[in-house]
Amino acid sequence: MSNTNGHSANGGNPVEDVIIIGSGPAGFTAGLYAARANLSPLLITGNDYGGQVSITYDIENYPGFPVSLSGPELVEKFKEQAEKFGTRVEFDYVSEIVVDRHPFVVRTSGGAEYLTRSIIVSTGARPRYLEIPGEKDFTGKGVSYCATCDGFFFRGKDVVVVGGGDSAAEEALFLTRYASRVRILHRRDKLRASKILQDRVFANDRIELVWNTIPVEVLGEGGSVTGVKTRDTVTGAENLLKTDGVFVFIGHLPNNDLFPGKLEMDEDGHLITDRQMRTNVPGIFAAGEIQDKIFKQVATSVGQGCAAAMATTRFLEDLHAGHAVKWNVDPREFAAPRAAVAAW
Numbered sequence: 022m023s024n025t026n027g028h029s030a031n032g033g034n035p036v037e038d039v040i041i042i043g044s045g046p047a048g049f050t051a052g053l054y055a056a057r058a059n060l061s062p063l064l065i066t067g068n069d070y071g072g073q074v075s076i077t078y079d080i081e082n083y084p085g086f087p088v089s090l091s092g093p094e095l096v097e098k099f100k101e102q103a104e105k106f107g108t109r110v111e112f113d114y115v116s117e118i119v120v121d122r123h124p125f126v127v128r129t130s131g132g133a134e135y136l137t138r139s140i141i142v143s144t145g146a147r148p149r150y151l152e153i154p155g156e157k158d159f160t161g162k163g164v165s166y167c168a169t170c171d172g173f174f175f176r177g178k179d180v181v182v183v184g185g186g187d188s189a190a191e192e193a194l195f196l197t198r199y200a201s202r203v204r205i206l207h208r209r210d211k212l213r214a215s216k217i218l219q220d221r222v223f224a225n226d227r228i229e230l231v232w233n234t235i236p237v238e239v240l241g242e243g244g245s246v247t248g249v250k251t252r253d254t255v256t257g258a259e260n261l262l263k264t265d266g267v268f269v270f271i272g273h274l275p276n277n278d279l280f281p282g283k284l285e286m287d288e289d290g291h292l293i294t295d296r297q298m299r300t301n302v303p304g305i306f307a308a309g310e311i312q313d314k315i316f317k318q319v320a321t322s323v324g325q326g327c328a329a330a331m332a333t334t335r336f337l338e339d340l341h342a343g344h345a346v347k348w349n350v351d352p353r354e355f356a357a358p359r360a361a362v363a364a365w
């Protein structure tokens with residue numbers, strides 16, 4: 022089929038077997054596995070080619086690469102391997118999915134329209150940014166959104182954590198494994214984190230709380246963070262804190278614009294999947310940070326992309342063989358309570 026954009030979809034077949042939405046680690050891994058299952062997947066990159074990895078300075082915790090590599094280098098390797106086996110990569114953005122009919126319809130902002138028997142959603146997430154001067158300039162050079170990824174670089178150093186919820190508390194506690202001092206800057210005079218985390222934070226003598234305080238500028242020299250300018254939210258007074266690192270945990274936003282009213286999401290807007298990466302709609306799977314708000318790593322997203330493609334392959338085998346599609350999802354496998362799965 023030629024879609025309305027004039028691209029040739031799937032060698033002239035009118036219906037795609039699988040469309041993968043997103044070009045992060047989950048998407049490219051789903052592409053690799055689906056391609057090796059001879060499904061000739063179509064992967065639509067979205068506007069952030071490579072996903073969050075492409076804005077990561079150095080990746081040191083992805084297995085197989087003992088000498089660290091930059092995020093963009095890893096993205097190129099993901100793409101090369103997925104394409105080698107037949108993944109077709111389209112630089113476009115999905116603007117709409119129609120899921121109440123089968124085959125599903127996928128429309129893009131480039132004007133393409135595809136029909137597809139299955140979809141793997143890997144639209145990922147993004148950290149909520151502070152949006153203050155210096156933040157972008159020093160991302161990967163002292164400003165971080167991931168303690169698991171970057172805490173190691175701050176052994177014996179001073180860091181500040183921005184935020185007051187569970188993530189900020191958890192990540193501050195994690196950072197005390199490395200940093201000599203962790204100051205939590207919080208805009209209010211009490212944390213929002215759960216009681217148990219608060220107790221651990223208050224009991225940890227490496228952590229100090231700086232109440233009623235927001236950062237207004239990240240300062241640095243020679244490519245490294247040297248401090249942060251802050252403002253008191255009550256008095257308005259400005260202050261300068263010397264520090265080596267700024268860890269920002271003020272929220273994590275799933276890229277879910279396509280899904281309200283179509284796919285089930287939890288209270289934070291992540292797609293709900295079972296252990297086979299199935300959403301509530303038969304034929305639609307999800308992998309990576311769009312459905313995982315716990316682990317949020319390249320390695321876990323890759324694993325989920327692999328699982329989604331394997332489950333999709335089984336789904337399509339049943340469909341092509343004319344077997345009744347089993348979508349008997351066990352609600353106990355879900356991370357959150359959910360409604361019954363719609364009939365096929």
Ligand SMILES: Cc1cc2nc3c(=O)[nH]c(=O)nc-3n(C[C@H](O)[C@H](O)[C@H](O)COP(=O)(O)OP(=O)(O)OC[C@H]3O[C@@H](n4cnc5c(N)ncnc54)[C@H](O)[C@@H]3O)c2cc1C
Pocket residue numbers: 042043044045046047048065066067068069070071072073074076077078079080081082083113114115116143144145146147148160165166167170171276279308309310311317318319320322
């Ligand atoms: C600064 C930073 C540093 C990090 N460092 C590390 C690290 O060192 N080690 C580590 O393991 N993890 C690290 N992470 C986390 C890691 O990058 C993520 O866990 C991982 O990228 C998630 O992969 P994903 O495929 O689920 O989604 P993402 O990487 O978020 O990719 C989502 C993809 O979906 C696409 N998309 C979204 N909407 C649409 C749409 N409508 N149509 C088409 N495409 C769409 C986007 O363009 C993007 O390509 C870091 C994250 C950040 C932000």
